[in-house]
Amino acid sequence: MRVVIQRVSEASVRVDGEIVGSISKGLLVFLGITHDDDMEDVSWLVKKTIGLRIFNNTNDVMNLSLKDTQGELLVVSQFTLHALTKKGNRPSYFDAAKPETALPLYQSFVEECENALGRSVSTGVFGAMMDVQLSNDGPVTILMDSKNKE
Helix, strand or coil: CCCEEEEEEEEEEECEEEEEECCEEEEEEECCCEECCCCCHHHHHCCCHHHCCCCCCCCEEECCCHHHCCCEEEEEEEHHCCCCCCCCCEEECCCCCCCCHHHHHHHHHHHHHHHHHHCCCEEEECCCCCCCEEEEEEEEEEEEEEECCC
């Protein structure tokens, strides 16, 4: 399971021209799921994402988490995070999980985030063509992979 986490001052997702999810200051999380991911991957990434200390404290040092700042969270599914680009110029998405595997894990990720934060989480629409708009704050962008727990 992979995430690209962006600290944002605002972000929104549109499907067919309609806003389906939006946040102000917080984190935009792009979530990619592969065929061998499971609930252990979900739990590890939720804990890391919610606890990631990338918000500034009063001394202007990145030392506060999303939970500390009461920031908002927007989660967007993105199978292209598992693109294979080793051969040629056309990415292969062989490692991306099929929807029947990915959707329940995506939903579990969102639910565990909501439980950890104690509030609702905004989302895109799983499997839809989405227009994501954001203002990256910093910019701060973090990559994490549950199969590479550094």
